[in-house]
Amino acid sequence: MKIRIIFTLIVIYFFSLSFTARSQNELEVKELSYKLYAIINPQGGNIAFLVTRKGVVVVDAGSTPQNGRDIVETIRSVTKKPIKYLILTHLHGDHVNGVAGFPDDVTIIAHKDLEANNTKFNKENLENYMENILPEHLANLRKQLDSISDKESEEYLELIETYNSHVDYFENIKRIEFRKPDITFEDYYRFKITDQRIMLEYPGPGHTNDNIVVKFSNHNVIHTGDLVFNGSFPYTIVEHGVDIYNWVRILDDLYKENITTVVPGHGEIGRKIALKDQSDYFKDLSRRIEELKNAGYDLEEIKEKIKHSDFRLKGHENQLAVNIEVIYSELTSKGREWWKF
Numbered sequence: 216m217k218i219r220i221i222f223t224l225i226v227i228y229f230f231s232l233s234f235t236a237r238s239q240n241e242l243e244v245k246e247l248s249y250k251l252y253a254i255i256n257p258q259g260g261n262i263a264f265l266v267t268r269k270g271v272v273v274v275d276a277g278s279t280p281q282n283g284r285d286i287v288e289t290i291r292s293v294t295k296k297p298i299k300y301l302i303l304t305h306l307h308g309d310h311v312n313g314v315a316g317f318p319d320d321v322t323i324i325a326h327k328d329l330e331a332n333n334t335k336f337n338k339e340n341l342e343n344y345m346e347n348i349l350p351e352h353l354a355n356l357r358k359q360l361d362s363i364s365d366k367e368s369e370e371y372l373e374l375i376e377t378y379n380s381h382v383d384y385f386e387n388i389k390r391i392e393f394r395k396p397d398i399t400f401e402d403y404y405r406f407k408i409t410d411q412r413i414m415l416e417y418p419g420p421g422h423t424n425d426n427i428v429v430k431f432s433n434h435n436v437i438h439t440g441d442l443v444f445n446g447s448f449p450y451t452i453v454e455h456g457v458d459i460y461n462w463v464r465i466l467d468d469l470y471k472e473n474i475t476t477v478v479p480g481h482g483e484i485g486r487k488i489a490l491k492d493q494s495d496y497f498k499d500l501s502r503r504i505e506e507l508k509n510a511g512y513d514l515e516e517i518k519e520k521i522k523h524s525d526f527r528l529k530g531h532e533n534q535l536a537v538n539i540e541v542i543y544s545e546l547t548s549k550g551r552e553w554w555k556f
């Protein structure tokens with residue numbers, strides 16, 4: 216039971232990480248457009264990076280210092296130009312905890328609320344995790360190991376592997392740094408590097424209260440952060456300011472723009488349709504919830520009636536119930552007429 220609780224916490228705050236980050240992990244690079252690349256990062260949020268004569272612009276930092284280093288190494292395999300800018304899309308650890316793996320002199324750009332969110336959620340959470348949860352978890356694993364008498368048994372070997380990877384993980388996250396962003400903004404921030412225009416926008420709360428999108432305007436490519444979970448169930452965390460109604464509006468507005476390629480926070484690189492797919496998921500789900508609500512079912516019954524197999528999504532299935540709760544409460548608090556697009 217204890218182990219289960221621990222893993223729930225890991226999933227909430229450090230989700231999408233893997234415990235196998237012992238040595239350098241090869242990450243897959245895709246060229247999206249001329250000198251503009253994406254890194255599919257199974258251990259954290261996806262990365263985009265643009266190579267210019269004057270240096271490299273990177274979006275998001277990965278989930279741990281080691282993951283950040285792996286990302287930097289992967290960029291180095293494409294270019295030796297210095298990494299000039301690091302844009303952080305939102306507060307979640309799987310997008311920002313890799314900052315320590317980046318060069319010290321990189322200019323960090325983020326929404327004005329990211330730093331406060333880091334202090335409010337990430338720092339305290341990490342301290343608790345390192346001082347209490349992980350040591351306790353490791354002590355428990357150690358106890359389990361000691362209780363197995365046959366040190367050659369499969370059970371023992373499996374457990375020792377888990378133990379070692381968790382020790383590695385502990386060492387890894389000890390190096391997390393919460394660097395203060397060098398440039399912050401409220402609504403828009405636009406800059407140019409050589410002839411490349413980079414447009415950062417805060418469209419209001421959606422996935423979090425500090426989520427920004429990054430547009431590579433010369434290429435019609437957008438990095439959406441976690442406003443798009445391409446192909447999996449999205450995380451909706453109330454304490455981080457989730458606003459699903461606004462999230463849908465953000466996606467529908469972006470869909471009207473001249474965008475060809477979407478780098479989602481998680482999942483495969485998509486075409487423009489990925490924006491609509493994410494919006495449609497929330498709209499479908501809200502319609503179902505409303506229908507069931509009108510038919511007299513309460514929240515718990517609705518959560519039972521709507522199954523993850525009803526959707527063509529794979530991954531983070533446990534989030535469906537959370538998605539339902541958030542939409543249900545938004546529908547209830549804002550009224551039925553409100554959910555009209």
Ligand SMILES: [Zn+2]
Binds near residue numbers: 422
């Ligand atoms: Zn997120």
